[in-house]
Each structure stands twice: as C-alpha cells, then as structure tokens.
Amino acid sequence: MRRESEKKAVVLLSGGIDSATCLAYARSKGYECHALSFDYGQRHRIELKCAKKIARRFQAIEHLVVRLDLRKWGGSALTSGKIKVPKDGLKPGIPATYVPARNMVFLSVACAFAEARGINEIFIGVNSLDYSGYPDCRPQFVRSFERTANLGTKAGIEKGKIRIRAPLQQMEKWQIVKLALSLGVEIAETSSCYDPAPDGSPCGRCDSCEIRKEALRKAVPQR
Numbered sequence: 001m002r003r004e005s006e007k008k009a010v011v012l013l014s015g016g017i018d019s020a021t022c023l024a025y026a027r028s029k030g031y032e033c034h035a036l037s038f039d040y041g042q043r044h045r046i047e048l049k050c051a052k053k054i055a056r057r058f059q060a061i062e063h064l065v066v067r068l069d070l071r072k073w074g075g076s077a078l079t080s081g082k083i084k085v086p087k088d089g090l091k092p093g094i095p096a097t098y099v100p101a102r103n104m105v106f107l108s109v110a111c112a113f114a115e116a117r118g119i120n121e122i123f124i125g126v127n128s129l130d131y132s133g134y135p136d137c138r139p140q141f142v143r144s145f146e147r148t149a150n151l152g153t154k155a156g157i158e159k160g161k162i163r164i165r166a167p168l169q170q171m172e173k174w175q176i177v178k179l180a181l182s183l184g185v186e187i188a189e190t191s192s193c194y195d196p197a198p199d200g201s202p203c204g205r206c207d208s209c210e211i212r213k214e215a216l217r218k219a220v221p222q223r
Contacts, residue, residue, distance in 0.1 A: 007031045009121040009165070010114040012106055013055060013063070014038075015047030017190045017212065018125035018168055020054045021176055024183035025167050026123050027058045034117060035060040036110055040099075041071035042078050043085075046200035047191045054189060066109060075100045078194060085195040087205040094133045095207060097194050103136035107145050111162065115155045120162050127168045127176065142166050173211050174218035181219070 011023045013035040026033050035055040039048055048065060055063035074080030077096040086096055103126065110122045126137040135141065146164040150156035168176050180187065192212040193202035202209050 007121075008034070008117070008119045009123050010034050010036055010110050010117070010119055011060070011123040012036055012110055012125065013051045013060075014125075015050035015054065015190060016125075016192050016208075017173075017180055017185070017187065017215075018127065018176060019051070020125075020185045020190050021180040021183065022123050022125035022168060023054060023058050023060070024180065024185050026165075028183055031121070031123075033058065033060045033123075034113070034119065035063040036106075036113055037063065037065045038068055038106060038109075039065055040068045040079065040102075042099075043081075044078065044191065044194055044196050046193075046196050049200070050189055050191045054185075057184075057186070057189070064113065068105065068109075070099060070102075070105075073100075085203075085206050087195075087203070090207050090210065092133075094135065097207065098134050101136065103134075103141070104145065107149075107164065111149045111153060114162070115153050118155075120155055120160060121165055122163070123165045123167070125168050126166050127171055127173075129170065129172045139166070139169055142169070173215035177215045177219035187216070 007030050009026050009031040011026055011033045013019045013023055023033060023035060037048055037051045070079045076099040077083040077085045078099055083096050114122055128138050142164050149162045156162045192208045194206040194208050195203045
C-alpha cells in the first residue's frame with residue numbers, strides 16, 4: 001500500500017520546460033502533487049498534450065485541465081488571430097505574447113483548487129531572469145499575490161499561511177534545463193513554441209523558441 005505523503009502541493013503545469021521542471025522538483029522534495037493546466041484558447045494548445053504526458057511521468061495524483069476562453073477579449077498574440085507572434089529576435093519591452101493578467105488568473109484558480117483540496121502550497125515555474133519581460137513573472141508579483149491569497153481565503157485566515165513556491169525564480173533558462181535533466185524531465189516531451197505548426201512542430205523563430213535553443217546550447221555540451 002502506498003503511504004500517503006503529508007506534503008501536498010498544487011503545481012501549475014503548462015507543458016513547457018519550466019512547469020515540467022517545477023513538477024519534477026516538487027516530486028523530488030517529497031510532495032504529493034495535484035497538477036493544474038489551463039485550456040485558455042492559446043494558439044499553442046500542443047502544450048496541453050505535453051502536460052498530460054508530464055503529469056503521468058511524474059505521477060501526479062490528479063491532472064485537472066480547466067477551460068478558460070481568454071480569446072473572448074484577446075489582447076495577446078497567443079489568444080488573438082489578429083496579433084502576430086513576434087519572430088526573429090527579442091525586442092525591448094513587454095512582448096505581444098503577454099496574456100493580460102494570465103498568472104494572476106491562473107494563481108487565483110490554483111488557490112481555489114488548493115483550498116478545496118485542503119492544500120496550502122502552490123508551485124509555479126516562473127523565473128525573473130529569462131522571462132521575456134512579463135510583469136507577472138517577477139518576484140514582486142509572486143510575493144504580493146501570496147499576501148493577497150492569505151488575506152482573501154478561509155485557508156489563509158484559519159489554517160495558516162498559503163505559500164506560493166517559485167523554485168526557478170532566480171535561475172537562468174540554461175540552469176533550468178540542467179536541473180530538468182537531472183530530475184528526469186524528458187525535454188522532448190515539453191513544448192515551448194508560441195506559434196507551432198498544426199502538427200505541433202515548433203516554428204524555431206519566436207522568442208520562446210530562441211530562448212529554448214540558447215538554453216539547450218549552454219546546458220548540453222556539444223560533442
């Protein structure tokens with residue numbers, strides 16, 4: 001009989017390298033993990049297939065996919081067919097692939113899910129070094145949201161502190177790749193591309209593809 005872990009966590013799982021590494025990391029620390037993904041109308045829905053494989057590989061207790069159609073108001077190259085995904089080089093400023101308040105929305109749902117399950121720890125794979133300029137990946141945001149979660153939930157008021165864990169926060173992308181490999185993440189099972197082909201193959205030119213390629217180059221020595 002499998003002994004139930006006393007350490008439980010909700011892990012936000014997109015299907016990319018960062019979230020896969022976050023799940024693998026939480027499991028390596030002895031957490032019983034409940035994976036949470038979002039089908040939000042993103043053009044790169046191939047990541048949901050990857051998330052399913054990753055959740056299975058790392059033995060998530062459950063993998064819940066929540067549908068939130070953010071295409072209804074768009075505002076991002078990832079949720080609107082009218083906005084093109086930037087290609088061929090990182091540009092200064094917040095890119096068109098920023099989805100309005102995405103991590104705020106996702107963490108809010110994760111808090112509700114965690115509270116319903118009696119869980120007070122949530123893992124998210126954001127990092128503040130290779131983060132494409134997204135404001136909702138910064139440490140200030142994570143800390144602020146944690147304070148808000150503890151003020152606005154029954155669990156935060158009655159049962160002690162809700163914790164938002166961001167173990168990759170201060171890591172560069174190549175360091176995340178090295179950690180992923182050490183934890184048994186199959187990089188090929190993850191998807192990073194913002195504008196994949198219909199068959200899921202990466203474009204190789206968007207910001208996320210460029211960051212991924214450079215991280216793999218640094219993390220995996222060429223023979």
